[in-house]
Amino acid sequence: MIRYKKYQNNQQGSDNYKKWYARAVAEDTVNLDKLAEHMSKHHTPYSQGCIRGVLRDMVDCVKELVLDGKNVKIDDLAIFSVGISTKPADTAEEFTPAANIKKCTLRCRATGELRPSVMSDKIQYREFTKYTSGKSEEKKPQQ
Numbered sequence: 001m002i003r004y005k006k007y008q009n010n011q012q013g014s015d016n017y018k019k020w021y022a023r024a025v026a027e028d029t030v031n032l033d034k035l036a037e038h039m040s041k042h043h044t045p046y047s048q049g050c051i052r053g054v055l056r057d058m059v060d061c062v063k064e065l066v067l068d069g070k071n072v073k074i075d076d077l078a079i080f081s082v083g084i085s086t087k088p089a090d091t092a093e094e095f096t097p098a099a100n101i102k103k104c105t106l107r108c109r110a111t112g113e114l115r116p117s118v119m120s121d122k123i124q125y126r127e128f129t130k131y132t133s134g135k136s137e138e139k140k141p142q143q
Contacts, residue, residue, distance in 0.1 A: 001124050001125075001126055002024055002123050002124070002125050002126070003024070003025045003027065003125075003126050003127070003128040004022040004023060004024055004025060004125060004126075004127060004128060005022065005023050005025050005127070005128045006020055006021070006022055006127070007020070007021055007022070007023060008020050008021075009021065025128040027128075032052060032055055032056065032059070033048075033052060035055065036048045036049075036051040036052035036055055039051050062074075062080055066080050066081060066082055066106065067082070069082065073111060074111070075111060075112055076111060076112030076113055076114065077110075077111060077112070077114060078108045078109055078110055078111055078114065079108070079109045079111055080106065080107070080108055081106075081107045081109075082104055082105070082106065082107065083104070083105045083106075083107040084101050084102075084103070084104050084105070085101070085102045085103050085105070086100050086101050086102060087099075087100045087101075087102055088100070
């Protein structure tokens with residue numbers, strides 16, 4: 001179940017000023033320990049600690065391989081790779097990493113059942129009903 005919040009575009013001058021959109025809402029972030037705990041409860045003979053160790057090693061290996069310029073594909077999850085943002089140079093000879101590469105990012109492209117073309121047919125949506133304005137004030141969405 002994917003939860004979403006509605007929001008209004010308040011950017012004056014935009015072609016879509018005052019139009020309504022939705023953003024996906026995550027109610028929680030599951031860290032590696034919680035993922036290992038969750039996995040250990042799925043009829044597996046492995047303990048939470050054993051699973052956590054394997055996951056930790058997997059994370060280390062994915063980072064190592066990606067930083068070595070390789071793509072890492074985890075079936076039915078994603079392909080992890082590196083992307084770069086660059087500034088233009090007038091000629092190939094003038095292009096240098098120090099002057100023209102602005103940043104390096106981790107890219108993640110869905111695979112298998114998580115690809116957008118497959119996933120969108122299987123998802124159910126529900127509006128997130130707790131709306132907050134400011135620090136602690138709760139409101140219901142206005143219809």
